[in-house]
Amino acid sequence: MANWKVPFYTHQRQYENLKPELQAAMEEVFQSGKYVQGPALSRFEEELKEYMGSEYAIGVGNGTDALWLTFMALGLGKGDEMITNANTFFATAEAMWIAGATAVLVDCDPETRNIDPEAVRKAITNKTRAIVPVHLYGLTVDMKAIREIADEHGLYVIEDNAQAIDGHGDTFKQGELSDAVCTSFITQKNLGTYGDAGAIFTNHKFIDDRVRQLRNHGSNARNVHSFGFNSRLDDLHAAILSVKLKKIGALTDRRVEIGERLNKELADAAKGWLRLPYVPAGYRHVFHCYVVETLDPTERDTFLAYLHDNGVEAKTHYSIAIHRQNGFPWGKDARVAGPLPNAEANADSCVTLPLVPELTDDEISVMIDVVKAYAKQR
Ligand SMILES: Cc1ncc(COP(=O)(O)O)c(C=O)c1O
Incomplete structure (x- = not known):
């Protein structure tokens, strides 16, 4: 699209x-x-x-x-x-x-x-x-x-x-x-x-x-x-x-506002299938990326395709963990101090929803509605 x-x-x-x-x-x-x-x-x-x-x-x-x-x-x-x-x-x-x-x-x-x-x-x-x-x-x-x-x-x-x-x-x-x-x-x-x-x-x-x-x-x-x-x-x-x-404080505040809104308004729709970003108490999460994860990794691509089909330009950050890149470690010195189940689950199931300060409140509403509609019909 x-x-x-x-x-x-x-x-x-x-x-x-x-x-x-x-x-x-x-x-x-x-x-x-x-x-x-x-x-x-x-x-x-x-x-x-x-x-x-x-x-x-x-x-x-x-x-x-x-x-x-x-x-x-x-x-x-x-x-x-x-x-x-x-x-x-x-x-x-x-x-x-x-x-x-x-x-x-x-x-x-x-x-x-x-x-x-x-x-x-x-x-x-x-x-x-x-x-x-x-x-x-x-x-x-x-x-x-x-x-x-x-x-x-x-x-x-x-x-x-x-x-x-x-x-x-x-x-x-x-x-x-x-x-x-x-x-x-x-x-x-x-x-x-x-x-x-x-x-x-x-x-x-x-x-x-x-x-x-x-x-x-x-x-x-x-x-x-x-x-x-x-x-x-x-x-x-x-x-x-x-x-x-000079603008970074205001730009970050807007990111945080959008991130918090998404976490709040998607909480019910996400139950049972989607993991929303975790914000621990005592941290300023600046939402460079708003990354959600499908609890079932095999559902990730279906969800991503639905977002695209409905006008939401979602991406993935990062769908291949470094140790799983083709040909790793390319003759370089590397050691995988594994197992790495969490890093692999993150890579296999991540979907990044658009979150930038310039998005309008109406655009955020459209995105929330698309995710809710997906949740209803899945
Ligand atoms: C976590 C992280 N480290 C390092 C870099 C490298 O930065 P650059 O692309 O400016 O070389 C990036 C981004 O591109 C990044 O996201």
Whole structure:
């Protein structure tokens, strides 16, 4: 169906809403004559630090680079094991392989679908150097549990918050209980530009120093180089993101409003066949994705097709867990610290309903009616 009644993304609507401010910000960059590591990037990095409450913020090319540049800055690589959950976006593990490390995949929690701290504990060996918790779908991980395990074993913790900017636990902030937080600003993220970008937040000066050098051909002075790459956040994207950062609180509030409405209004219709997103008390779930799961995995595709046939552009996040990708692990170092029943159930039964701040209340009503109609006739 080309013309969706309820579209999954509404990037153009957001652009129209912010057009004058975005165009002014872009014009300023065009007129400045400075497009790479210029003043717009420096300003955005200052704003990010302030916003996250971190000592340092470093803009990089994308969220995947943010992860592996951080791993490299920490000296993580060949022979080192890093633990994450198998039901994350592929890039979390991919970044470990790019750094040369071994990705260890563990199960997720049956309720939150975030990494299961007990599974992490069981997966630790004498080669383990880091835990990479992912704030999946917008729900911040129980960072206190992760920190406790990391302290017991002397491990680094790097948060992947590509999906959860503006999220937190009520008693802790992202970044407070870890060595670094890595994020993505690709278009569809809660804070997104018109293309690729990412950032790292940290309170460690050595990470800031090393990543700044690594992102710029190993250079922090003209013509002086050590080992590095090219992964800088362009000034044009920085200027766009500065505009959007000012709006993130309101944009997240709208996501939360829609997420809570869906959870409330779908509760009865879901009984007996559909699992709705779990929001534990004490967390700000920022609903990057509103992921439901059919209790019977064989029903997933039927439900998805019904949504599509009725104008709701649903998707899946992510229907193939990393360890089940064809040809895994492609000659890379990997270990599945299984079994992974929850991660596999998540992959087999997930359906992501559209949830973006620009959806109208009427569009949300249409979606709720479609899900209710499906529930009635199934
Ligand atoms: C959990 C997670 N980690 C890492 C990434 C990688 O970010 P990017 O696409 O900017 O490289 C993404 C998103 O794309 C993501 O969702």
